[in-house]
Amino acid sequence: MSTAAPTQEHAEHGGDTNYLNATKGVMAWLTTVDHKRIGVMYLVAILSFFLIGGLLALAVRTELYTPEGDIFSAGTYNRLFTLHGAVMVFLVLVPAIPASIGNFVMPLQIGAKDVAFPKLNLASYYIYLFGAVFMTYTLVAGGVDTGWTFYTPYSSGHSDGSVISAISGAFILGFSSILTGLNFLVTIHKMRAPGMTWRKMPLFVWAIYATSLIQVLATPVIAITLFLLIIERAVGIGIFDPALGGDPVLFQHFFWFYSHPVVYVMVLPAFGVISETITVHSRKHIFGYMAIAGSSVAIAGIGFLVWGHHLFMSGQSELSGAIFSFITFGVAIPTAIKVCSWIATLWKGSIRYNTTMFYTLGFIWIFVIGGLTGLFLSTLATDVHLHDTYFVVAHFHYVMMGGVLFALICAIHHWWHKITGVMFDEMMGKVTFVVVFIGYNLTFFPQFVAGSQGMPRRYHQYLEEFAIYMQLSTIGSYLFALGLFMMLGYLIRSIVKGQKAPQNPWGGVSLEFETATPPDEHNFHEQPVCRKGPYDFDEIDPSMA
């Protein structure tokens, strides 16, 4: 990695000055162009919106504890799940890992001083906040009830909710996403340290690269779709509304052309994080480096070709259905390659069973379930029965929520010392993991069963036979929420009175572990040179024996 001898001796010593205290005051943060500070600001915003989206979820789950719709009216319930979806998808999941962790870690991992366009990075953050303002306004102005998917003609004509403000928010957030992706693509292409060929990049960087490709190419399509929807709603141009001569399925095609690739924007960085944590915490070189790197790009590419699997029940032709089904099976293959490679990485590794590794293993469990259940949905014959049931809800919560969220938790714990300079309480981390893991699975696994037995989604009242599953799910959701609050608690406590972190507690050998802990404002004192791979551990760490 570096030009001098052992990592520990050459480790950057920033003394007491680091990126957190280099300049002081609120304005210094609000006008920063330091990618690390921007990453931290994104993380705080994203977790705040996660809290809001989570509270909306708890409201939904509370209503669903009983079969009768007794707490909220149907109209209010529709607004609750719509806002839950819109907040979670647009404000949380899309930027979750790339904007926060990607911003903080990726430039460090390639040995750069910052991203290619630091001011554009800050602008992306402010555009994100601006979009969030529109979403927040929607929340307080009575909400939307169209579902986060905004299907026409309800959204373009008949709904009386604040559709335009919600869509405008999503439109603006899209620009934040595009500009971040653009920034990262240029950074990865043009600013890698000398000696860091593509094959020596950490897999997290490959993942961010593939994610950024999708962000730049797919997001403009949702932008134009939402733009057309706004005009349709305002002026009645008639492109999506059948009463005016338009085609509502055209909207679905437009919408899902972006919204399918966007789930890969959410999950590819998650895969990248897992590749990092699984190697460092089993102190073993990744199995199948090129397979994992290539599969990230393959998923990005193939992901553009499967959107029609959201339209199996829309009346599209059987041939289209069959083709989309076939290609959807195809996109599972590179994902399976990753999972097999991770497990092979664990084999004969010196596994460190800490909080991060628990969440990493938990991710693999959850994502395999989520991914496999996707196959039921992409099979035409079974999808006829499962479409619009709770099976779909459980599937996407397993991959997006369980997958992306667990990976975000992995990333936060894995790089916590780098971001904050302190260590969190490991025992609390492990105890909380148990609560979170049980709570999470209790919430969503019963939903698979309910859905396969026919319980429809987006209904605020349901048949008595599904009650047991809904009750288990609601109890699970409260347990899950408890676990997340416990996590918030010990993480904040670590900032207030946590143990100061050593420079490299996990013994990682990629470039981000060479910087001071926390890093200096300008990352590296002198340009690091990349001489070996990101997972070329010198020897088995005796402290782990």
Added chain:
Amino acid sequence: MSSQSAEEHSPYLAHHFHTKDQQDAAIKFGMWLFLVQELLFFGGLFMAYIAMRYLYPDTFHDAYLYLSIPMGATNTVVLLFSSLTMALAVRSAQVNDTTGLVRYTAITIACACIFLVVKYFEYSHKIHVGLLPGDFYFFKELTPVEAVHDAPQLFFSIYFVMTGTHGLHVLIGIGVLLWILIRAKRGDFNSDNYAPVENVGLYWHLVDLIWIFLFPLLYLVK
């Protein structure tokens, strides 16, 4: 590695880049990526056109005749000419010809304004006779029908959204070109620092290119 002193001392080198070449390459690559996403943005509109045309071939066949080909053609020539002057402006910056840079940028802006003026006349004529999108349509010669069969207002919906979005990009282009003009007059650009001019040039060429597709598609294709 760390001894390209000439470039490192370039006053235009940002602190996070190592060499001016790296910086210029990064900026240009970034601009191309931005153009790619713009193409995808307009691509959605072209898809909408294709979908609507497929659904209503007869309407599109009749309605396009009410667009003014002379005005469209004038705009095409104006934009193509402005692309030429833009390229000449970039060239002027590259060879330290500030006078030329200012002159050509000003002409490009003038062409863009002519484009918008012609558009104004086109639009106001349509507004006057009622060739309008959606609910606002009231042109008598092409009868709008509420049912799902001939629907000329759909053609004009597509027409206004596509040319309107393009026109918005022309307007943004004028703004950005004015910024270049002001900086050029201040003497900011020379053979060492012309990347901003080049990148605005790329944007402008894209705006022109999109019109080159829009014009035949809307005005000429039977």
